[in-house]
Amino acid sequence: MIQSLKLPSHVVKMNSSFSSPAPMICDQRTDLQPFFTHCINEAKRKDGLVYSSITFETSYCDPLAVLEKIHTNKKSIYYLEKPNDEFSVACGDPIEKGTFNGSQRFQEAKTWSESFLSQIHTAGDNQVAGTGPTLFLNATFENNPSDPDLPALQIFLPHWQVLRKGGTHYIIVNSKISSSSSPHALIEDVFGTLQRFNELHDRGPIRQTFKKVHLDQPKESSDYEKSVGQALQAIRDGKISKIVLARKLTYRTKQELAVFSIAHDLRNKFPDCYTFCMSTPDEGMFVGSTPEILSRVSGTSLETEAVAGTAPRGPSAGKDAHLGKTLLGRNKEVREHRLVIDSILRRLKSTGITQCKEGLPRLLRLANLQHVRTPLRATLPEGIHPFDALAALHPTPAMGGSPREQALPMVNELEGFSRGWYSGIAGWFDARGRGEFIVPIRCGKINPGSLTLYAGAGIVEGSIPSNEKTETDWKFEAMLEVITGRTTLPNE
Secondary structure, eight states: OOOOOOOOGGGGTTOTTOOSOOOSSBOTTOOOHHHHHHHHHHHHHHTSOEEEEEEEEESOOOHHHHHHHHOOTTSOEEEEEEGGGTEEEEEEEEEEEEEEOSTTHHHHHHHHHHHHHTTEEEESOOOSTTOSSEEEEEEOSSSSOSOTTSOSEEEEEEEEEEEEETTEEEEEEEEEEOTTOOHHHHHHHHHHHHHHHHHHHHHOOOOOOOOOOOOOOOEESSOHHHHHHHHHHHHHTTSOSEEEEEEEEEEEOSSOOOHHHHHHHHHHHOTTSEEEEEEETTTEEEEEEEOOEEEEEETTEEEEEEEEEEEEOOSSHHHHHHHHHHHHHOHHHHHHHHHHHHHHHHHHHHTTOOOEEEOOOEEEEOSSEEEEEEEEEEEOOTTOOHHHHHHHHSSOTTTSEESHHHHHHHHHHHHOSOOTTTTSEEEEEETTSEEEEEOOOSEEEEETTEEEEEEEEEEOTTOOHHHHHHHHHHHHHHHHHHHHSOOOOOOO
16 A cells, blocks of 8 residues: 655645645545545535545556547547647546536636536546646637537536656546445546556557548538639638638448547647547547647747748659749748738737747658748746637737628628537646647548548638639649548649
């Protein structure tokens, strides 16, 4: 039995009332009786619910492999991985959830999450980002999505969470505790969950061969080139300076789409992107691999970036370099990229974030495409919550347009469909103020018998409708090549 140790004050920043002994390092020999007894007493004192979060360091664990083995269609799951950053997380079985709609959804979520985190009692070492109490977030592109089953913003605390950070692996087990809870039952649940994952490790990975799927011609919701033409007229009339228009392709198939095998292929093909897989019981599986980061937060540091401008990769080193150099210097792309940077800086300033440094533009080279990316780093003033930045940044001009107030209603009108999670927000944040938020693009939604893909392009002065449609075709390839095993990209 490991001796119980008192947690240092920084570990319980969000939970200053907790002062009883608790383990600093937890493993399967740790005595959790005093910890859970204290939590139950707190629930009695408050005449309500409290929550616990216990972090265990474990042996090698692939979060995606865990999902592959335990997922059922009626369970909500969440997976996010960036291989080149050696970061991967998966979680499931929400024990508490907040949902929010309308224009004030981020402000309401901020209030809810701050209150909720204050009710969580923490055990185990949570110094690594993503350990300890960690909330997971999904937000739609729209403030009020047309699907009544899809909230505009949802935040949840999972029952279990598997994390790989660098070369270290963790299992986090969260519990809901009432005054009538039994310490014995809570302990049994925690160690039962640990044993469940340990047995998965012992059996090794599932050997599944992903059969590439044949897809018939897709159904498209609108005439994209006509919509781009209408957008260009609005730009010429001075109503907007930029608008991002997306396409939605729906394929029917009788073959099963192996979601986790698709995610595995995506993470291998795009190691510098965030591969993601998310689901709710009624919304199917949402999977993709995005190069777009909305923000990364750690303490008072906030990082974001502008990604705008697209070109294909070349079939040779010389052609590839030429396409990249052309992308960096083409007037249309330079103008589009500058609009995105200026808008981000303006929106951050509106929240009180004024100390922002702009990095040098560089090429972001992916397997099939290359983009222009400019990193931005800011300091969060006291009193500014990460959600304040999210509300200001979402959607960026790279996803919506500029000016935002004029562009967004036009997006909905010209596209003719609700984007939902596409070009929304997905991410996580923990009780110590650390988090990452991505923009889900290069993605698709998988339901039994169907596949829906999304891709968009930025329209500015000088855009040519046929060229913009070709750019979206390039972006569809990220998913299509993985699913079908074929590419239609030109060699030149």
